Amino acid sequence: MKIFKYVFGALLFVSASTYAQNExxxxxxxxxxxxxxxxxxxxxxxxxxxxxxxxxAPGPAYYQQQADYKMDIEIDDVNAKLFGNETITYTxxxxxxxxxxxxxxxxxxxxxxxxxxxxxxxxIRPAASASRAARTYLKERFDGGFNIEHxxxxxxxxxxxxxxxxxxxxxxxKAMKTGDKFSFNIKWWYNINDHVKxxxxxxxxxxxxxxxxxxxxxxxxxxxxxxxxxxxxxxSQFWGRDEFALPFGDFDVNITVPADHIxxxxxxxxxxxxxxxxxxxKRYNKAKKSFDKPVMIVTQEEAEVxxxxxxxxxxxxxxxxxxxxxxxxxxxxxxxxxxxxVKIGDRDVMAVSMxxxxxxxxxxxxxxxxxxxxxxxxxxxTFDYPYHKAISVHAPMGMEYPMIxxxxxxxDKDGNYSDRTKYGMISVIIHEVGHNFFPMIVNSDxxxxxxxxxxxxxxxxxxxxQDFGEWYPAALSPGHDKYPSRxxxxxxxxxxxxxxxxxxAPIMTKGLNTYQFGSNAxxxxxxxxxxxxxxxxxxxxxxxxxxxxxxRWMFKHPTPEDFFRTMEDASAVxxxxxxxxxxxxxxxxDIGIKEVKKYAVTNKPNENGKKLAERYNMDPNALVYxxxxxxxxxDEAMKDAASVEDLPxxxxxxxxxFTPEQQKNMKKSPKYFYQVTFxxxxxxxxxxxxxxxxxxxSKEKVTYPAQIWRFNDKEVSRAVASxxxxxxxxxxxxxxxxxxxxxxxxxxxxxxxxxxxxxxNKKVKD
Numbered sequence: 153m154k155i156f157k158y159v160f161g162a163l164l165f166v167s168a169s170t171y172a173q174n175e176x177x178x179x180x181x182x183x184x185x186x187x188x189x190x191x192x193x194x195x196x197x198x199x200x201x202x203x204x205x206x207x208x209a210p211g212p213a214y215y216q217q218q219a220d221y222k223m224d225i226e227i228d229d230v231n232a233k234l235f236g237n238e239t240i241t242y243t244x245x246x247x248x249x250x251x252x253x254x255x256x257x258x259x260x261x262x263x264x265x266x267x268x269x270x271x272x273x274x275x276i277r278p279a280a281s282a283s284r285a286a287r288t289y290l291k292e293r294f295d296g297g298f299n300i301e302h303x304x305x306x307x308x309x310x311x312x313x314x315x316x317x318x319x320x321x322x323x324x325x326k327a328m329k330t331g332d333k334f335s336f337n338i339k340w341w342y343n344i345n346d347h348v349k350x351x352x353x354x355x356x357x358x359x360x361x362x363x364x365x366x367x368x369x370x371x372x373x374x375x376x377x378x379x380x381x382x383x384x385x386x387x388s389q390f391w392g393r394d395e396f397a398l399p400f401g402d403f404d405v406n407i408t409v410p411a412d413h414i415x416x417x418x419x420x421x422x423x424x425x426x427x428x429x430x431x432x433x434k435r436y437n438k439a440k441k442s443f444d445k446p447v448m449i450v451t452q453e454e455a456e457v458x459x460x461x462x463x464x465x466x467x468x469x470x471x472x473x474x475x476x477x478x479x480x481x482x483x484x485x486x487x488x489x490x491x492x493x494v495k496i497g498d499r500d501v502m503a504v505s506m507x508x509x510x511x512x513x514x515x516x517x518x519x520x521x522x523x524x525x526x527x528x529x530x531x532x533x534t535f536d537y538p539y540h541k542a543i544s545v546h547a548p549m550g551m552e553y554p555m556i557x558x559x560x561x562x563x564d565k566d567g568n569y570s571d572r573t574k575y576g577m578i579s580v581i582i583h584e585v586g587h588n589f590f591p592m593i594v595n596s597d598x599x600x601x602x603x604x605x606x607x608x609x610x611x612x613x614x615x616x617x618q619d620f621g622e623w624y625p626a627a628l629s630p631g632h633d634k635y636p637s638r639x640x641x642x643x644x645x646x647x648x649x650x651x652x653x654x655x656x657a658p659i660m661t662k663g664l665n666t667y668q669f670g671s672n673a674x675x676x677x678x679x680x681x682x683x684x685x686x687x688x689x690x691x692x693x694x695x696x697x698x699x700x701x702x703x704r705w706m707f708k709h710p711t712p713e714d715f716f717r718t719m720e721d722a723s724a725v726x727x728x729x730x731x732x733x734x735x736x737x738x739x740x741x742d743i744g745i746k747e748v749k750k751y752a753v754t755n756k757p758n759e760n761g762k763k764l765a766e767r768y769n770m771d772p773n774a775l776v777y778x779x780x781x782x783x784x785x786x787d788e789a790m791k792d793a794a795s796v797e798d799l800p801x802x803x804x805x806x807x808x809x810f811t812p813e814q815q816k817n818m819k820k821s822p823k824y825f826y827q828v829t830f831x832x833x834x835x836x837x838x839x840x841x842x843x844x845x846x847x848x849x850s851k852e853k854v855t856y857p858a859q860i861w862r863f864n865d866k867e868v869s870r871a872v873a874s875x876x877x878x879x880x881x882x883x884x885x886x887x888x889x890x891x892x893x894x895x896x897x898x899x900x901x902x903x904x905x906x907x908x909x910x911x912x913n914k915k916v917k918d
Contacts, residue, residue, distance in 0.1 A: 263297025417481025419473030607677025614640030742834030744896025
């Protein structure tokens with residue numbers, strides 16, 4: 153037992169030394185703030201309450217308001233105007249008394265006196281094209297704001313109201329108490345914008361060939377703002393970038409358009425028998441039973457005939473939707489229309505596409521199949537899609553609404569298209585259809601937290617893209633064995649993460665105020681979730697927790713804290729360090745190998761060993777010595793190439809303390825020893841993923857959890873013992889952590905050619 157005491161003492165000394173080396177010893181200063189990156193997020197998070205619990209779930213007092221709409225809409229196709237008349241019934245489910253209501257007037261961003269064009273810096277260039285100069289300095293601004301004709305109660309009495317840019321406050325005749333309902337009527341009209349020329353999420357595209365338009369309509373009606381326990385009224389102005397915060401409700405909408413138009417939108421079509429021909433009904437019934445191939449409801453040939461003439465009659469399409477937060481529709485005489493069924497859980501859902509001949513052959517081949525694939529992927533990752541249909545409409549933009557979305561991707565006039573066009577179309581359809589889940593059902597506040605819908609949706613989009621490539625290999629171009637996703641993989645965010653910090657903002661920033669909006673709101677949060685899923689938590693834990701969040705907050709209004717807390721609550725993984733670094737800062741990942749020191753093992757004392765034994769009053773002949781390369785005795789010990797098991801003192805200990813069965817099952821004995829020191833020039837905490845390659849060509853991958861940095865944010869060391877010699881070490885070999893500088897990731901250090909050397913060597917070869 154004497155040997156055990158000495159060996160244990162020596163190992164204890166080594167462990168204590170290593171701990172002391174890695175322990176943080178900050179300089180104490182008056183008012184010093186703890187900057188430990190593993191500090192819990194109590195300072196950043198709101199205190200749990202009866203509305204939102206500490207687990208991330210809705211609390212027992214959680215409430216949300218309801219806004220129900222009855223609308224009559226008409227489009228004047230000759231003059232490109234929209235006329236509307238709506239009755240809103242608002243239900244106060246909050247515990248608060250409301251003196252007034254706030255209504256969103258998003259189209260006022262396009263009013264002639266809109267301040268939106270004035271919030272961005274501008275300057276005069278040394279030269280400009282004639283077209284740019286004319287558009288910038290001569291073109292009159294399009295007047296697309298709401299023209300409110302009246303705001304009345306149900307008895308026809310005018311309601312006092314005040315319009316502040318894109319928000320309208322309506323004074324109530326008497327305050328609304330909990331449970332009260334109030335109905336009022338708004339009549340309005342506005343000029344519909346050409347969204348191709350003037351931009352926007354809604355409007356028309358004009359086709360000069362036959363003087364036709366495709367209308368993709370949204371934000372076309374005054375919409376109730378959200379009132380909740382977090383902010384009260386969400387009446388933040390709409391400047392054009394941040395999207396929308398909306399309450400759920402029921403919609404009954406009658407839309408009158410030219411009789412030769414094809415129309416679809418949010419909700420059930422309640423008068424299909426009136427607006428469909430007998431042949432269309434026959435095709436529709438066939439589509440409801442077709443699960444592998446879209447069925448044409450309106451063919452290209454039929455659409456091409458229709459678009460050549462114009463009807464002077466009108467037709468009204470009636471749509472009804474329950475528990476939706478918004479409403480959109482598309483209409484045109486140019487539409488080709490196809491549908492197919494997709495099985496979601498125990499229900500059949502219709503995947504639908506509407507497109508003009510300009511979208512073919514690409515749209516006919518892949519749009520509806522992409523819709524169906526997306527619904528299956530997202531339902532697997534969240535909850536079964538609850539609505540009865542999902543529509544993809546061909547338009548030169550990407551935008552989303554409940555059950556309907558508008559997507560780009562157009563071949564040239566001869567029907568030819570590049571891989572970029574094809575993959576771009578498929579990806580945008582996946583993304584916009586996916587928005588049905590985030591935020592149309594999991595109803596986050598887009599005006600405040602853009603990443604909660606765009607980032608989460610882009611993450612699931614990546615999963616769905618990979619599914620699509622697997623399920624539809626015919627869509628992949630030669631040379632692609634899987635879908636070439638643009639966002640999601642960690643390596644794709646490196647350029648942004650390592651960019652100029654003066655032009656990067658934390659994810660937890662209002663979207664309007666961020667630099668590099670796409671990278672900030674879409675790519676970075678999506679990549680972070682992918683790193684959580686693939687590297688930190690693992691798919692099983694992540695997927696369970698992500699589904700729990702989606703199910704807890706479907707048809708409700710979550711906040712970022714609800715997401716962060718639920719992911720931890722459902723997984724038992726402390727992720728505060730990750731949320732803080734990835735979401736609240738602009739830190740980046742840079743982990744490298746600072747030093748690798750080799751050691752030999754021996755029982756022969758050397759000078760350093762003798763001093764150690766003397767210091768701790770030990771028998772120097774009973775110790776195990778680890779001698780570093782370059783130290784006295786190293787070469788001799790390496791020449792012996794002894795393993796730990798071969799050392800006499802260890803052999804004796806094993807014989808005295810291990811049973812024959814235990815000795816038989818002992819691990820292979822190491823004889824090569826290394827101390828690997830990792831440093832972290834980047835500020836972001838991440839697991840240290842290391843690949844060790846051995847002299848026989850075999851490789852081993854080890855992941856040290858992020859908590860390895862908890863006592864030293866600069867560098868940490870690991871002792872590695874092996875029966876085989878290590879010939880190379882690589883940090884993050886599969887580029888899983890978005891490491892911005894891989895030049896320090898290898899041992900022996902790989903020498904990277906400079907751009908000049910690459911150029912010089914190329915000239916020599918040429």
